[in-house]
Amino acid sequence: MFAYIVRRLFLMLVTLFGISVIIFVLLRVVPGNIVDILFDAAGFVDPADKANLERELGLSQPIVIQYLHWIGGLLHGDLGYSYVSEKPALEEILPRIPITARLAGLALLFSASIGIPLGVISAVHQGSKLDYALRVVSLSGLSLPSFWLGLLILMASVSLFGTMPIFNPNPKTWLEALTIYAVPAMAVGFRSAALTMRITRSSMLEILRQDYIRTARAKGASEASVNYHHALKNAVLPVITVIGIEAAFLIGGLIVTETVFNIPGIARFLVEALRWRDYPIVQNLVMFIAVVVVVVNFIVDMLYAAIDPRIRFGD
């Protein structure tokens, strides 16, 4: 087990190094930089002014030097300065992380707490009206784009309640605080919940047909015990895998949701930074997201062992 963890940690470092090279090179391969953008609206300004600014921002240096400069700074905790706001990148990124983390956490919680129970119910009542209804709900969850769902929620709340749950950094009541996170989390988590539900359902259906389930029933175990203790425990492994993958994919959904609900989190910030070709922000944010994804994957792998004793690492 120890050897496995060490190997995984080493692989994590290699992965992160690869990601850092890929993001760094890709950003510079994409045409246009911050100087082009700053100068474009102003028209054709003196090329010497442009060259000066490129020199000032370090963009005229060879790409390898730029990379080493960034990685060296990163290892020392210096993330550089945002080209746009001219503030330290860390100062720009840090306050936004908790906002997105709360939103992502709530979305995953919503996804798991809705998706798993409904998946079990759907499997247990396979072929019933309830099963069909739940499958329609899950299908709609997979088909509705989250930006559309978000806008629909906003329009409905304006038309029904005369207000809308857009972001407020200083909510006056706990209800407002809950609303500004819970509603967007539901909008972004709906698709994820639908996927979790479908995976739970198919996994449960497979498990419920196993011999040991029949044995449990023959031994007189209650339906609840059969479904939740014997079946779900074994069916949950692929569900955890999916939730782990969804955690990584969530950032894509959050970009749209943060835009629609006007939440100043890292996902929307990343898109804006890309639009401005604000390299220090984009590079560091992507690295941060990469670290989160790699760590989540690592945790999921560790959870396998904890949940299913048949799985053994190492040796």
Next chain:
Amino acid sequence: MRSVQALAVAVLSVLTISDVSRAAEPKSGGIFRIYHRDSPGSASIHEGATYSVNIPFMPIFNNLVIFDQHIAQNSASTIRPELAESWAWSGDNKTLTFKLRKDVKWHDGKPFTAADVKCTFDMLMGKSQQKFRQNPRKSWYDQVDEVTTNGDYEASFKLKRPQPALLSLLASGYSPVYPCHVSPAEMRTKPVGTGPFKFVEFKANESIKLTKNPDYFKKGLPYLDGIEFTIIPNRSTAILGFVSGKFDMTFPTEVSIPLLKDVKSQDPTAVCVVEPNNVSTNIIINSTAPPFNNLDIRRALALALDRKAFIQIMFEGQGDIGGTMEPAPDGLWAMPKDMLESIPGYGPDVEKNREEARKLMQKAGYGPDKHLQIKVSTRNIAVYRDPAIILIDQIKSIYIDAELDVVDTAQWFPKIARKDYSLGLNLTGNAVDEPDQSFYENYACGSERNYTNYCNKDIEKLFDQQSEETNLDKRKKLVWEIDKKLQEDVARPIIFHARTGTCWKPYVKNVTIMSNSSYNGYRYEDVWLDK
């Protein structure tokens, strides 16, 4: 009984009248909440080239002079003193002298003096040690030889030749006075001004907050405690926010005509105005390479345009047809209608124009059996993309098959600089309704925004001639002549001038949207909230 009724009516009438008069009496207090369409690149107006910077940061500053904030049509006659108490031209019209106010302080407590005026304009002219990161309006001051001071409270602009337009340029929202003692870098992040509101914070992609300046030199102003801009790039969310009461006003001149209908249907109490914004949608042509190096094809293109159709489709009829200068009645320098209609392609008979265009195309070797294949390049933004699609449809009628080539904003100007396009659809905004600004910026040989590198030395002489002319009527005639020539030269065919909407809640008082510029009307010092 009758007398009691009469008394009651009288009392009610008095109460109503007193209510009205109270409503008209400005109230102090409250935070003015506006949504912002995007996150500005910086807080420095002098380094910005979009009104995304002007609108939130103009309340922080003062100019030497400013266009009257409550007269929608900016003109020389609506210029008012601000940091200057008065101004005077010398006898030869080559020196403009400002007497400055003595009771003005910067937000950090330091006194405002003539040295600040000199610093600001020296930096704009590129003469100072400190430099702006970018200086998009340097050409505005091409005719200024030097700025001199006489003591702490007098500053003079010495010109190379007379330029009556200078005063209008100085009255624009793009011409605030900056403090000498604050660096350009600090002005981009934490601007210091003398204006009615002080800078509090600018969180990129989130919000911009300003607070009342209690030491503002205009006693009793501002009325508001502060202004808050929430940055909401998603237009649907922003409009819903306004309708639901989260904001007191929409982002100025940003509500499209179809959206305006939505706003009015969802919030019938909203006060909405539609004004021209002095932004023209035009075609940029690469005349240095085939096929548009052929003047006949350029002329055919200009003849093929059905401008009314553009306006009908995009603005439900609420747009204007004109040349380079903003059309009348809001534009001050527009050609008379008969003169405009005498320009090829502007005549009312579109089919006749197109017939002529087809003949020119056939002369150039194209026809029903041999269509010209081109790409129409434009930025990947709706206000650019939509008219480009209509343009592609219209030029089919003159044997041109075009394909839409949408270009990322970061690549748009580099692509044009490389001449890597044949036809482009472009938007040109004018900060001041003033020929000097429009002609020199967009059409002078080698100027900053002359994207097509159009260069006609004869017309350029006329630019100087009109610029020096102090007789308004004579100048107008020269401007019309130039504008007509620019259109006939197919320098940058103007398709239409847009009109856009702004809405605010009925309790917002004293907001005026300018009708011939989108850059000059956001000081907000006497805006108040009646609630």
